[in-house]
Amino acid sequence: MSFNIDRNGKKRVVIIGGGFGGLRLARGLRKSDFQVILIDRNNYHQFPPLIYQIATAGLNPSSISFPFRKIFEDREDYYFRMAELRAVYPAENMIQTSIGKIDYDYLVLASGTTTNFFGNKNIEEAAIPMKTVTEAMGLRNSLLSSYERSVTCSSEKERDELLNIVIVGGGPSGVEIAGAIAEMRRYVLPKDYPDMDVSRMHIHLIQGDNRLLPGMKEESSAKSLEFLQKMHVEVRLNTFVTDYADHEVVMSDGSRIPSRNFIWVGGVIANPVIGLPEECFGRGRRILVDEFNRVKGQNNIFAIGDIALMEADPAYPKGHPQMAQPAIQQGALLSRNLRVFASGGTPESFRYKDLGCMATIGKNKAVANIGTFIFGGFFAWLLWMGVHLMSILGVRNKLFVFLDWVWSYFTYDRSNRMILKARPSQEMNELEKRMQETHWGDIAPEERNQG
Numbered sequence: 001m002s003f004n005i006d007r008n009g010k011k012r013v014v015i016i017g018g019g020f021g022g023l024r025l026a027r028g029l030r031k032s033d034f035q036v037i038l039i040d041r042n043n044y045h046q047f048p049p050l051i052y053q054i055a056t057a058g059l060n061p062s063s064i065s066f067p068f069r070k071i072f073e074d075r076e077d078y079y080f081r082m083a084e085l086r087a088v089y090p091a092e093n094m095i096q097t098s099i100g101k102i103d104y105d106y107l108v109l110a111s112g113t114t115t116n117f118f119g120n121k122n123i124e125e126a127a128i129p130m131k132t133v134t135e136a137m138g139l140r141n142s143l144l145s146s147y148e149r150s151v152t153c154s155s156e157k158e159r160d161e162l163l164n165i166v167i168v169g170g171g172p173s174g175v176e177i178a179g180a181i182a183e184m185r186r187y188v189l190p191k192d193y194p195d196m197d198v199s200r201m202h203i204h205l206i207q208g209d210n211r212l213l214p215g216m217k218e219e220s221s222a223k224s225l226e227f228l229q230k231m232h233v234e235v236r237l238n239t240f241v242t243d244y245a246d247h248e249v250v251m252s253d254g255s256r257i258p259s260r261n262f263i264w265v266g267g268v269i270a271n272p273v274i275g276l277p278e279e280c281f282g283r284g285r286r287i288l289v290d291e292f293n294r295v296k297g298q299n300n301i302f303a304i305g306d307i308a309l310m311e312a313d314p315a316y317p318k319g320h321p322q323m324a325q326p327a328i329q330q331g332a333l334l335s336r337n338l339r340v341f342a343s344g345g346t347p348e349s350f351r352y353k354d355l356g357c358m359a360t361i362g363k364n365k366a367v368a369n370i371g372t373f374i375f376g377g378f379f380a381w382l383l384w385m386g387v388h389l390m391s392i393l394g395v396r397n398k399l400f401v402f403l404d405w406v407w408s409y410f411t412y413d414r415s416n417r418m419i420l421k422a423r424p425s426q427e428m429n430e431l432e433k434r435m436q437e438t439h440w441g442d443i444a445p446e447e448r449n450q451g
């Protein structure tokens with residue numbers, strides 16, 4: 001396999017990752033004098049803020065995903081390649097990927113983060129992450145098949161394990177998935193499973209911090225706790241999960257909760273990038289960048305979004321929050337700055353404009369912090385819906401999400417409750433295997449699994 005992209009006299013920008021940052025950058029390079037190559041391990045862009053609705057059968061995966069090739073169909077000198085970054089060779093201006101090597105004039109790392117299990121192998125093997133659309137579909141299958149098995153299993157112990165849900169992490173993802181499962185328990189399961197004793201289903205939300213949503217104002221934390229408690233979610237603050245054994249989640253205070261639905265949204269760590277010098281990495285494996293998103297010590301390698309750690313923005317000396325807006329704003333500025341770098345001008349420094357943050361807990365319930373304003377309840381929920389609808393890529397996707405929301409608002413129904421498992425073809429399995437095994441270049445086997 002190889003890239004099969006010829007040089008055409010233009011400078012070449014290679015972007016790794018078509019998430020919020022990488023996609024914004026690629027779109028901003030339209031009508032530039034660059035040849036643009038976007039590389040992503042998936043052939044679609046995804047919209048993580050609504051991933052929890054895939055996991056809880058509220059939305060269809062295709063409503064929050066968008067194929068890259070569709071985005072770039074009318075562009076000249078734009079190329080998409082589905083591949084995985086393996087390593088960077090800065091001295092040769094070259095990268096190694098799962099489909100071969102390619103050289104660059106400018107390289108932009110926008111490959112985001114992955115779930116952080118803090119090195120605990122037991123937890124990593126047992127827990128269900130919810131970081132991508134595929135993982136959310138895995139979680140949906142797991143929840144739905146647990147409900148199915150709970151009505152056919154023969155022991156009460158197993159029934160409790162199947163019905164108990166433990167969610168670890170009280171940030172926006174944890175709060176949102178807890179609220180969505182609680183609504184499912186109240187409105188959907190009693191109708192779908194008349195022979196299930198829904199009162200035996202307990203939803204636990206475990207948070208290490210002393211409040212939920214620690215990135216938001218304290219009033220919003222308190223409000224989200226109040227909303228969840230009213231929905232009978234059992235929230236434990238100041239508690240860490242330390243292990244998982246014998247179908248039980250083990251807590252720092254020694255207590256245990258039997259559960260086979262152990263959802264982990266307890267933190268993220270930057271996706272690994274092999275080949276950059278050690279001094280390029282900071283907290284959470286994030287890549288240290290200057291005020292132009294240029295990687296420390298490098299002239300033509302940049303990092304944007306969740307993977308970047310910029311300490312040069314005076315208002316954010318510890319780096320920007322790992323959220324969509326910093327990634328989008330950095331992608332937008334870098335699309336202008338790359339032109340400036342190429343022409344020898346003076347680039348503009350990045351300054352983050354905080355547009356606020358929000359989280360929804362269920363129907364008519366959300367919290368939002370916008371500037372100095374703090375909203376909670378119905379208005380915040382309307383705001384949350386409006387902002388998310390506007391941000392989803394594509395008119396069709398906006399429409400489908402809107403219709404699904406209207407449908408479930410009035411019917412309390414979730415339309416995507418099928419357990420769907422794909423059976424890959426022999427060709428797909430072989431390709432996957434080949435991509436895993438080949439194109440490692442001179443990367444040593446012990447370096448390959450840094451993620």
Ligand SMILES: Cc1cc2nc3c(=O)[nH]c(=O)nc-3n(C[C@H](O)[C@H](O)[C@H](O)COP(=O)(O)OP(=O)(O)OC[C@H]3O[C@@H](n4cnc5c(N)ncnc54)[C@H](O)[C@@H]3O)c2cc1C
Binds near residue numbers: 018040111113130305
């Ligand atoms: C469940 C969930 C809910 C969230 N909700 C919100 C929210 O409500 N509001 C908010 O502001 N933020 C939210 N976030 C955070 C937000 O999604 C991220 O901050 C944002 O996506 C970061 O953008 P990015 O471009 O840096 O990376 P991402 O959007 O993560 O994109 C990274 C891309 O790189 C690709 N990739 C990764 N590794 C490789 C590799 N080795 N080779 C090739 N491609 C690779 C991935 O496939 C992906 O397309 C949420 C995140 C999650 C997981």
